[in-house]
Amino acid sequence: MEKKKIVAFCCENSSLKAAEALSDPSLLEAVEIVALPCLGKIEIGLVLKCLEKGHPGVLVLGCPLDNCQYLRGNYRAVKRVERVRQLLGEAGLDESRVRMDFLSSLDSHRLAEILQGIKRSEA
Amino acid sequence: MITAVQKPFEEIYRMVEASGKLLILGCGTCVTVCMAGGEKEVGILASTLRLACRERGSSLEIEEATIERQCDREFFDPVKAQVLGADAVLSMACGVGVQFCSELFEGKRVLPALNTRFYGTTVQQGLWSERCAGCGTCVLDRFGGVCPVARCAKSLLNGPCGGAQDGKCEVDKEIDCGWQLIYDRMSALGLLDSLMEIQPVKDWSTGRDGGPGRIRRQDVEL
Amino acid sequence: MKERLCEVGLALCGCGGALFSAAEAGKVLAALKGAGVAVKQVLLSQSLCTAAGMEEAVSHLKDQGPAKLLFAGCSSSRRPGLLANMAARTCLSPGATYGVTLRPGAGALLHAAAILRGLKALAARPAFQTRLIHLEQRVLVVGSGPAGLQSARDLRALGYETVLVDQGVETASGSEGLPGGLILYNGSRLAALNGQLGSFKALLETPCGNRTVSCGAVVITCGAGGVGRFELVEGLLGSGSLTDGAGRPTGCTELYGLPIVPLAELAAFVGGLPRGKETLTVGLLLDLVLDEPVSSMEEALRLGRELQLRGPQRIERQVYLFCREVKVSSLPLQGLYDEAREAGVVFVQVEGRIGLEAEGRGVAVSCRDSVLSAELRVLCDCLGVSPLGLSLAADPVLAAGTGVAVDGLGQLQENNIHLFPELTNRPGVFVAGPGRGQYALPQALREARAAALAVHRLLAQKHLEVELANAQVDADKCALCLACVRSCPFKAMGVNREKAAAESYPEACRRCGLCAGECPARAIELPLHTDAALLALVD
Numbered sequence: 001m002e003k004k005k006i007v008a009f010c011c012e013n014s015s016l017k018a019a020e021a022l023s024d025p026s027l028l029e030a031v032e033i034v035a036l037p038c039l040g041k042i043e044i045g046l047v048l049k050c051l052e053k054g055h056p057g058v059l060v061l062g063c064p065l066d067n068c069q070y071l072r073g074n075y076r077a078v079k080r081v082e083r084v085r086q087l088l089g090e091a092g093l094d095e096s097r098v099r100m101d102f103l104s105s106l107d108s109h110r111l112a113e114i115l116q117g118i119k120r121s122e123a
Numbered sequence: 124m125i126t127a128v129q130k131p132f133e134e135i136y137r138m139v140e141a142s143g144k145l146l147i148l149g150c151g152t153c154v155t156v157c158m159a160g161g162e163k164e165v166g167i168l169a170s171t172l173r174l175a176c177r178e179r180g181s182s183l184e185i186e187e188a189t190i191e192r193q194c195d196r197e198f199f200d201p202v203k204a205q206v207l208g209a210d211a212v213l214s215m216a217c218g219v220g221v222q223f224c225s226e227l228f229e230g231k232r233v234l235p236a237l238n239t240r241f242y243g244t245t246v247q248q249g250l251w252s253e254r255c256a257g258c259g260t261c262v263l264d265r266f267g268g269v270c271p272v273a274r275c276a277k278s279l280l281n282g283p284c285g286g287a288q289d290g291k292c293e294v295d296k297e298i299d300c301g302w303q304l305i306y307d308r309m310s311a312l313g314l315l316d317s318l319m320e321i322q323p324v325k326d327w328s329t330g331r332d333g334g335p336g337r338i339r340r341q342d343v344e345l
Numbered sequence: 346m347k348e349r350l351c352e353v354g355l356a357l358c359g360c361g362g363a364l365f366s367a368a369e370a371g372k373v374l375a376a377l378k379g380a381g382v383a384v385k386q387v388l389l390s391q392s393l394c395t396a397a398g399m400e401e402a403v404s405h406l407k408d409q410g411p412a413k414l415l416f417a418g419c420s421s422s423r424r425p426g427l428l429a430n431m432a433a434r435t436c437l438s439p440g441a442t443y444g445v446t447l448r449p450g451a452g453a454l455l456h457a458a459a460i461l462r463g464l465k466a467l468a469a470r471p472a473f474q475t476r477l478i479h480l481e482q483r484v485l486v487v488g489s490g491p492a493g494l495q496s497a498r499d500l501r502a503l504g505y506e507t508v509l510v511d512q513g514v515e516t517a518s519g520s521e522g523l524p525g526g527l528i529l530y531n532g533s534r535l536a537a538l539n540g541q542l543g544s545f546k547a548l549l550e551t552p553c554g555n556r557t558v559s560c561g562a563v564v565i566t567c568g569a570g571g572v573g574r575f576e577l578v579e580g581l582l583g584s585g586s587l588t589d590g591a592g593r594p595t596g597c598t599e600l601y602g603l604p605i606v607p608l609a610e611l612a613a614f615v616g617g618l619p620r621g622k623e624t625l626t627v628g629l630l631l632d633l634v635l636d637e638p639v640s641s642m643e644e645a646l647r648l649g650r651e652l653q654l655r656g657p658q659r660i661e662r663q664v665y666l667f668c669r670e671v672k673v674s675s676l677p678l679q680g681l682y683d684e685a686r687e688a689g690v691v692f693v694q695v696e697g698r699i700g701l702e703a704e705g706r707g708v709a710v711s712c713r714d715s716v717l718s719a720e721l722r723v724l725c726d727c728l729g730v731s732p733l734g735l736s737l738a739a740d741p742v743l744a745a746g747t748g749v750a751v752d753g754l755g756q757l758q759e760n761n762i763h764l765f766p767e768l769t770n771r772p773g774v775f776v777a778g779p780g781r782g783q784y785a786l787p788q789a790l791r792e793a794r795a796a797a798l799a800v801h802r803l804l805a806q807k808h809l810e811v812e813l814a815n816a817q818v819d820a821d822k823c824a825l826c827l828a829c830v831r832s833c834p835f836k837a838m839g840v841n842r843e844k845a846a847a848e849s850y851p852e853a854c855r856r857c858g859l860c861a862g863e864c865p866a867r868a869i870e871l872p873l874h875t876d877a878a879l880l881a882l883v884d
Binding site (some may be wrong): 007020021032034036037038040041042043045046049050053055066067068069070071072073076080 | 446448750759760761762763764770832834835855856857858859861862863867871873874879880882883884
């Protein structure tokens, strides 16, 4: 069975654009990208489902705070990610399996760093 | 509405771990509104439990369902088969729902996922506050709409104790002194004098005492 | 799938050769064919974003008449305005278009792959019905100060019925400032704004009772309203006019009954102070946290130097200039700064909160000097402040009634770059000048004009064709907990009393999905990103 990858929830307005502009697109093979109109759409249940289905981790990538095109989506996402990490901790699992980071559409190099980090840790 | 909070995860886990097949049953009314036991929370708890079980090597099988209310029998019809097929039901309703489910399905182990707290109001998104104690003899007309039973920590009926400071209760600085609220409200209404009436000792048998309450309406009975 | 792909028209732009040259376009199409897709209706261009290029494309596409349209080109192809424009002119609904960005240097194969992804996405996109929203050609402007009047003037000139509302009994600029054809409600306030863009119902509380005004858009320009409502120090509010030693009004505006005046009036005020003291301490306060324009620093430096040097004989003056950072990025400013320092002006670089309190007949300025790392307290005989440095909270009733979110300083615009300069969280409600904390007149007027133009951009089309792809609420599951209504940043959610459930308004819904994430009953779905689709992606 194919090994499951980390799921990267990417907001269409920032991280997805950064992903499209990567100088080395092969880095994207390290993750499973799921595009969302805004991180405000992230649901705690969906993140947990990813882990349930065997994905090793979830990465939530969106616009820097106060830069959200829909004004508050990333703020809500921060709270939801915090809750998921708390739930993981309570269940006895590793909280760091779910992470959040902030990127603008121009931050391809940062995205590359993040993806390289993932590749390295899986090697 | 009735408000409740989820029990700590470990407590829930210990309750359910021995069951082979578990049905987590949510409720679509009060506990949905206070974000504790609706369909979303059912999904979250189910996923968390499955992850924990996998981690701890438990072979617990978990199913999920949510019905409109767990305090009226008809709403259980769509999930009857699932309830009967489960070894245990983890009800995410308030204490009423947990018990009613238990009554309807004799012999079925029904477990509470929530701690039922109080009758309260949504002060703002994410903040709920107690307002009513269900004493059964409402005297809100005498206190300007502020309940001394629910909002005074000692349920005093004839004025404040000496412990309030800056309008806050001595029990907890976050709590407003109920009697300060009553005083302010009655002053604003121009009814301060009526507070001088002595309230008699309360008959608690309509609420907190005298056994489980019962209401009968013969005109409505079919 | 192949049949459906063929109903899609393709507009391919090489971006002036940056993506591919005219000759290479053939390679892209060949690569597409190689992937098994033969797009029948193709438009090739090198300049789709120009007016001429657009005209050519529109006439070409009108002939071909595709049911759906895919743009592939530079990042302009994903700009909603471009797509909507093209859709409108080729009689397609906005949802029948899609943009794909091609990367420079990617080569024909990768371009083809990107186009194929776009074609599939477009073909798979469900067709939504549309609703035509009528846009009322009337605008409500709140506040009749210079900014409000500027907006109103511009809007009238553009042909809109304009209604002005002001709390004051007289308009700030007197009656000469009023353009013709304007309806003005004096002594009135906007109490509530119901409805959505294009069909707002504004509830006005006027001296003659409540009035409801229907309008397509609203421009809010009023701020705290007058100098008297500044709040520098808790508990000190009020204003009055200053009298000199002989009891005659000096014509200077005084704040809080303290010798604090706007910078512009400081020189006159100092001149009018009763003589008798040996040393006069004059303070100049700039709070650059609010990013004042360079002009404030310039004004303060000139003033400081003047006041320091030009005292009458036998009276020593000491000028203190309090600011958060000394902006001397330009040469002239550097020169002014040097001159001021040579003249003897003391610069205090402040961090944290600045406190002002009455002491004797003067005002004591308490602050932390970031250079000395020490608490400082300077007793000034008078203090000049730049109005920009004052915490000016907008009317909270206005904020609550209009559903416009305030920022940390209480101003009617959230601190989000996507809103700057004239947008608010509520579609159809715009803000300019003092409403968003802009008291510098040239900037405020410019913003007022920008707001008028933004209204025009919205209302000029007279109707809005809105795709019904807004958030959908399952009425059976909805418990009316109101989480979505409260959490929608755009106030696009309301309660449908008949269905006894929440519902979103398609003209305002931005389809961000925030509501779906908040709903405790999982009753909300975004048609374009269904739960099933997302779950499938995760599997």
